[in-house]
Amino acid sequence: MYYIAHRLFAAHDRALAAQLAQRLADKSGPGKVFLPFCDTDEEDLVADLKGHRLFQLDRERLHTLDAMIAILHGPSLDDGVCMEIGYAHTLGIPVTVLSTDFQAYSLTGDGPRLEFPDPLVQTMASRIIRTPRMAPAQQAQGAPPAARFAAFHERNRLQTHAALDAALQVLGDAPAPDTGQSDRRPSGARTLFIEPSPYLPFPHALAEAAQASGYQVHTAERFTATDPITAAQRDLANASRATVLLADVSGPETPPGAALLIGAAAARRAHVGAYQTHTAFTHADGREPNWRNLMIQYACDTRLDSPQALASWLRP
Incomplete structure (x- = not known):
């Protein structure tokens, strides 16, 4: 089972994750892909404590995975996605992180450049896929000035699709889950x-x-x-x-x-x-x-x- 971890509060984030889910389903079969919010029917789910029920469903699903694809963008990383990355990593599940962010980060002004604001992301990720640049401009010569917005949209669309294609390419080579890792409560010294x-x-x-x-x-x-x-x-x-x-x-x-x-x-x-x-x-x-x-x-x-x-x- 492939799990797509993504920020899910805005329509454009859910749409991007849905594009990745559809491409992955076309390749591996719809039953092999789990897309949160969509597959938990979050908008219409009814429960006494809906948030707690969503947490329970998510945690149960995390124990069934073959791989996780996490979408992370920008300096403010979604805390729910990061929590899921940490959970999956500890269970030995390979995590591929996908980003179109064009920024690099450092903890000090002259410090080493990092892929993400916190180096723990790089430590836990099995693979990182970055497509930081838009597709080349291809606006036709003599096009009306207003066409620049459509052209700009297309460049971003193609950048996004390049990122999704790269994610699909590496998933076929993803390592198998390391089922030898323990998820038991630690014991011993305080x-x-x-x-x-x-x-x-x-x-x-x-x-x-x-x-x-x-x-x-x-x-x-x-x-x-x-x-x-x-x-x-x-x-x-x-x-x-x-x-x-x-x-x-x-x-x-x-x-x-x-x-x-x-x-x-x-x-x-x-x-x-x-x-x-x-x-x-x-x-x-x-x-x-x-x-x-x-x-x-x-x-x-x-x-x-x-x-x-x-x-x-x-x-x-």
């Missing part, structure tokens, strides 16, 4: 990994509260490392060994690294605490209010707003 928000100062008080509660604390290194890719690999290894993940989910949406690690922790059934001092809610017809993307909200065990709340949660 260890806690802190994933800070890149938008805010490091929460030293949280680290002190965890240490005072008897936990060995590891913190993310990649945001200040001279080699962020290597540091991201260390962060992933340390987070994967921790019995508790504490992720600061503050920001316009959950930061990409936090979302990736929340998905990874949920897949291996580790405890996950979301730290957020100020909340904002999203609302959709028939769905309960969500304080973050529903995939983040329901993958976490608790939401914390102070070091005191963390200490109370960690107390045996």
Whole structure:
């Protein structure tokens, strides 16, 4: 089963994912492709807690996959998609990331260039496909001035189709899922990994509260490392060994690294605490209010707003 992970709140995002789904279905058969929102009938689904039901359906589906294709664009990466990438990666499912973004990123002004705002994306992806440039201009000579808009649209359409074609080409060579990877709850020492928000100062008080509660604390290194890719690999290894993940989910949406690690922790059934001092809610017809993307909200065990709340949660 191929799973297409994509931002699904706007029509143009759903349309792009549907184009990829149709091309993939034409190649492999419609029964081999799962397209969220479409195949969960999200707009018409009725449930007492619709958001929680959607989370349950999505999590069940993630355990049945052969491969994931994740569409990521721009500096603000969809937190639900990132959560799904982390979940799939931890289950050993190959993840192909597709992007038409023409920007590169760095964590400092003169730092190494990265494919995405957070190097954890590159660490977890099996393959990355980028088509950053529009197709060449082919407007006919002497065409009326207004035709430039149609020509511009066509250049973008062809760029998108090139990206989809490239994704289909590599999927045939995708590795098989690594079913040897474990998704069991970690056991052993009381260890806690802190994933800070890149938008805010490091929460030293949280680290002190965890240490005072008897936990060995590891913190993310990649945001200040001279080699962020290597540091991201260390962060992933340390987070994967921790019995508790504490992720600061503050920001316009959950930061990409936090979302990736929340998905990874949920897949291996580790405890996950979301730290957020100020909340904002999203609302959709028939769905309960969500304080973050529903995939983040329901993958976490608790939401914390102070070091005191963390200490109370960690107390045996």
